[in-house]
Amino acid sequence: MKLVRFGEKGEECPGVWMGDGRILDVRALAFHIEDYNEHFFTHHGIRQLEQLLKDPGASFVEASTVRLGVPVARPSKIICVGANYADHAREFGHKIPEEPILFSKVTSALNGPNDPIRIPDGARVMDGEAELAVVIGKTAFGIREADALDYVAGYTLMNDVTERVVQKKNGQWMRGKGFDSFAPLGPFLITPDELPDPGNMTVWQTCNGRELQRANTVDMMFDVPFLIEFISRGMTLNPGDIIATGTPSGIGSARDPQVLLKSGDVVEIGVDGIGVQRNEVVSA
The missing domain is CATH 3.90.850.10 (Fumarylacetoacetase-like, C-terminal domain)
Incomplete structure (x- = not known):
């Protein structure tokens, strides 16, 4: 998977780059995934994303319309x-x-x-x-x-x-x-x-x-x-x-x-x- 964070600086949302011009809007399906931060990685977040990709109710945004931010939120170092x-x-x-x-x-x-x-x-x-x-x-x-x-x-x-x-x-x-x-x-x-x-x-x-x-x-x-x-x-x-x-x-x-x-x-x-x-x- 290609993980991205999209949106204005300081307001980025977690997403998955689909490779077809779309980004999976992670938070639209999983409100508990706040961001790609320490909590996400510690609590098997990538495994959860694999399940979200199979969800028929998945929501997407057009990649060309959004800014890409740093793909990891708040690293400690x-x-x-x-x-x-x-x-x-x-x-x-x-x-x-x-x-x-x-x-x-x-x-x-x-x-x-x-x-x-x-x-x-x-x-x-x-x-x-x-x-x-x-x-x-x-x-x-x-x-x-x-x-x-x-x-x-x-x-x-x-x-x-x-x-x-x-x-x-x-x-x-x-x-x-x-x-x-x-x-x-x-x-x-x-x-x-x-x-x-x-x-x-x-x-x-x-x-x-x-x-x-x-x-x-x-x-x-x-x-x-x-x-x-x-x-x-x-x-x-x-x-x-x-x-x-x-x-x-x-x-x-x-x-x-x-x-x-x-x-x-x-x-x-x-x-x-x-x-x-x-x-x-x-x-x-």
Whole structure:
């Protein structure tokens, strides 16, 4: 299934993307499904959606008439992986890490998959990073790598938008990556039955139609099962939490000449088998 949330910002409703121009209006049939949040994943929500799809009284909305929001509501945290592709580590001046580099992205940075990316006041060097993202489906603590995929609710994509001057100047990454609108997520949350192998997927980014990034998740140094095991050692992952798995090489700020985001640019990122985001860059 392809889970979506549709409606105006802050008023999104849970839905299922049907692939024929319609979205199943989940709440029209099941008032108890408030949203795609921790409660939903904890209480077998995806199984309930499978039943709703068979209901003859199902109600639909036209996909072309509604805005798509972030496909997960109110995650407790966003854990990001830095320098997970060796070529990107090199282009950014990193040593090849021996274990995952983790940092947090604040949840207030979340942005719809087609919403504008806003340039903060004073930003000078700003670019995007296409990433496969994993959404946790049940409480995970001390998980073994062999069991890790059992804890996945689904997969989506995230643009880890970054202001590089702030990132490097502050000595930590959180602020440079945490401005409002700096985490477009979606459009879909794809359930694992439709995406059995997250270790073999193409990740790409374009800016104004020019391709900047293209790689395969097989090139990640630390794959999804390993990351879930590593992160859950001593840190509880809650249902709905997001893990952004890192970006490949080709980012605009590492190019010569640089390809930096400016007002009017259109950024697209995609993960084949999941979907595509399209965000216009605008001044704050």
